[in-house]
Amino acid sequence: MDKIIEVESLTKKFGELVAVDCVSFDVEKGEIFGFLGPNGAGKSTTINMLCTLLKPTSGGAILNGFDVLKEPHAVRRSIGLVFQDPSLDDRLTARENLEFHAMVYNLAPKDMWDRIAEVLRLVDLEDRQNDLVRNFSGGMKRRLEIARGLIHYPKVLFLDEPTLGLDPQTRNHIWQYVHDLKEREEITIFLTTHYMDEAENCGRIAIIDYGRIIALDTPDGLKRQVGGDIITIKTVDNERAAREIKERYGLEVSRDDGSLKFEIVRGEEFIPDLISGLSIEITSINWRKPTLEDVFLKLTGRAIREEDAGPVDRMRMYARTKGRR
Amino acid sequence: MENLRAIYTIWLRDVKRFWRDKPRMIGTVAQASLFLFVLGTGLGRGLAGAFAGGRDPFLAPGIDYVVFIYPGIIGMTILFTSLFSALSIIWDREFGFLKEVLVAPISRSAVAIGKALGGATVALFQGTIMLVFAPFVGVALTPGMVIKLWLFMFLIAFSFTSMGIVIAARMRTMEGFHMIMNFVALPMFFLSGAMFPLKGLPGWMECLVNMDPLTYGVDMLRYTVVGLNQYPLSRDLLVMVGFGLLMIVLAVFEFNRAD
Ligand SMILES: Nc1ncnc2c1ncn2[C@@H]1O[C@H](COP(=O)(O)OP(=O)(O)OP(=O)(O)O)[C@@H](O)[C@H]1O
Ligand SMILES: [Mg+2]
Numbered sequence: 001m002d003k004i005i006e007v008e009s010l011t012k013k014f015g016e017l018v019a020v021d022c023v024s025f026d027v028e029k030g031e032i033f034g035f036l037g038p039n040g041a042g043k044s045t046t047i048n049m050l051c052t053l054l055k056p057t058s059g060g061a062i063l064n065g066f067d068v069l070k071e072p073h074a075v076r077r078s079i080g081l082v083f084q085d086p087s088l089d090d091r092l093t094a095r096e097n098l099e100f101h102a103m104v105y106n107l108a109p110k111d112m113w114d115r116i117a118e119v120l121r122l123v124d125l126e127d128r129q130n131d132l133v134r135n136f137s138g139g140m141k142r143r144l145e146i147a148r149g150l151i152h153y154p155k156v157l158f159l160d161e162p163t164l165g166l167d168p169q170t171r172n173h174i175w176q177y178v179h180d181l182k183e184r185e186e187i188t189i190f191l192t193t194h195y196m197d198e199a200e201n202c203g204r205i206a207i208i209d210y211g212r213i214i215a216l217d218t219p220d221g222l223k224r225q226v227g228g229d230i231i232t233i234k235t236v237d238n239e240r241a242a243r244e245i246k247e248r249y250g251l252e253v254s255r256d257d258g259s260l261k262f263e264i265v266r267g268e269e270f271i272p273d274l275i276s277g278l279s280i281e282i283t284s285i286n287w288r289k290p291t292l293e294d295v296f297l298k299l300t301g302r303a304i305r306e307e308d309a310g311p312v313d314r315m316r317m318y319a320r321t322k323g324r325r
Numbered sequence: 326m327e328n329l330r331a332i333y334t335i336w337l338r339d340v341k342r343f344w345r346d347k348p349r350m351i352g353t354v355a356q357a358s359l360f361l362f363v364l365g366t367g368l369g370r371g372l373a374g375a376f377a378g379g380r381d382p383f384l385a386p387g388i389d390y391v392v393f394i395y396p397g398i399i400g401m402t403i404l405f406t407s408l409f410s411a412l413s414i415i416w417d418r419e420f421g422f423l424k425e426v427l428v429a430p431i432s433r434s435a436v437a438i439g440k441a442l443g444g445a446t447v448a449l450f451q452g453t454i455m456l457v458f459a460p461f462v463g464v465a466l467t468p469g470m471v472i473k474l475w476l477f478m479f480l481i482a483f484s485f486t487s488m489g490i491v492i493a494a495r496m497r498t499m500e501g502f503h504m505i506m507n508f509v510a511l512p513m514f515f516l517s518g519a520m521f522p523l524k525g526l527p528g529w530m531e532c533l534v535n536m537d538p539l540t541y542g543v544d545m546l547r548y549t550v551v552g553l554n555q556y557p558l559s560r561d562l563l564v565m566v567g568f569g570l571l572m573i574v575l576a577v578f579e580f581n582r583a584d
Contacts, residue, residue, distance in 0.1 A: 087421035
């Protein structure tokens with residue numbers, strides 16, 4: 001397969017802070033490529049460098065055959081962008097926002113109107129096209145931004161946290177559009193998210209933490225890195241049960257509030273064995289396939305969820321919602 | 326060609342936004358009328374002797390005070406509207422739209438020029454509304470005067486919008502906006518001779534007055550409207566064109582400086 005993006009030792013430092021630390025990866029033509037990582041991991045910073053808004057401290061990237069540093073205009077023409085923070089003019093109508101975009105991207109006037117109608121249809125906003133954007137809901141704004149990013153037939157569409165702050169239903173909707181898009185247009189999608197379940201929509205995922213890529217694979221491939229299925233049990237005596245499991249089956253058991261957790265391949269077959277083999281009474285048992293959450297936990301020893309963000313992260317998030325960098 | 330279209334697009338957006346923001350349009354007119362009619366009438370009574378009487382050689386333009394400040398108030402309207410338009414860049418930065426512009430495959434110079442022309446158009450429009458007040462002030466405008474005024478107003482508006490862009494390009498927060506309005510716009514207005522004749526001033530003030538580009542702007546408007554001038558028109562034009570060119574070059578430079 002052809003490579004549409006090739007990233008080589010890309011690094012960005014903000015003073016002392018190394019936001020992106022020498023990352024290298026390729027994105028293949030036509031795939032949905034995801035960047036998964038906690039707040040402040042360096043996802044947006046990487047996108048900003050790839051889309052020529054930010055100069056790398058060192059390293060570089062080739063996008064659609066163009067050098068990000070030397071041919072910024074050609075790169076810009078090749079990409080569509082949906083930023084993490086809103087970037088619509090809310091004093092203009094939806095249509096006017098699209099017209100502005102079509103004109104600065106120099107679409108031929110005769111194609112312009114058809115294309116605008118087409119992208120409006122794609123995101124179901126035809127009947128709201130003449131409304132001011134300030135009257136739109138968060139989900140509608142996001143859809144409009146996706147439509148706008150598509151107008152100029154980009155080769156790569158960047159979606160930075162496309163579903164951040166949206167309700168689950170709208171999030172599903174957005175994913176629907178992204179998948180539809182893949183069907184209809186010849187496009188590569190590069191997205192970032194810190195929702196584990198959403199990352200499943202990607203063909204391949206790079207897990208990024210503290211500016212470094214710590215794993216890159218398909219969702220299934222990543223999950224295989226976890227040692228099988230996850231079983232969680234509760235017993236009348238967790239101390240003894242843990243010891244017994246360790247001795248008898250040679251499994252690594254971790255404790256977390258009142259329950260025991262371990263990983264095992266083909267867990268569904270192991271459960272009967274466990275029930276009959278354990279001398280301590282089991283009060284509850286839970287078996288599940290590994291999720292990306294487990295992968296992240298395994299790789300970093302931390303959970304990715306937002307509520308686990310440290311005080312620094314929380315400060316940063318606060319600053320971000322205030323719209324300041 | 327591509328760049329012309331980009332300039333037009335950016336210009337069009339600013340004009341559209343202005344046209345929709347009627348409160349701003351009315352607010353600007355109201356502010357100008359307040360200065361012109363309330364302050365003008367109030368102060369004018371006290372100054373009537375000096376102004377119309379013509380006894381004092383320094384303070385005796387020989388016209389009504391309201392007529393005297395009328396071109397000054399037009400200048401003020403243009404200055405404030407231009408700066409306000411340019412500083413909308415800070416808004417765009419804060420609300421994210423600037424990114425959409427900066428990541429587009431157009432030259433940054435086109436962005437700066439489009440902005441400057443947009444602000445200039447909007448300020449010219451506000452200035453034109455001010456011309457409607459002429460009969461109430463007691464000034465008779467001929468078509469020839471109006472055309473000259475349009476030219477001068479556009480020149481002033483373009484220069485000050487460019488100046489605003491230079492300032493806004495480096496500003497990251499909204500707080501800065503009020504700072505600029507208070508510490509740049511107001512002093513420029515006060516020192517320009519919009520409200521009082523620039524004669525017999527103490528040396529330090531005369532120095533500041535001469536450094537204020539708006540002084541020359543107000544002077545050319547006043548010369549056109551009432552035939553009164555501080556400097557020869559050629560000098561006014563020279564200073565204003567020079568200032569405008571300098572500012573637009575700086576504005577383009579600032580926008581091209583990658584951040
Ligand atoms: N302009 C900047 N100046 C200084 N530090 C910055 C700047 N932009 C980003 N950073 C820092 O770089 C790090 C990476 O930020 P980045 O926005 O790329 O994270 P992210 O992975 O997109 O996080 P999130 O999920 O919260 O969007 C953070 O620590 C952030 O504070
Ligand atoms: Mg981000």
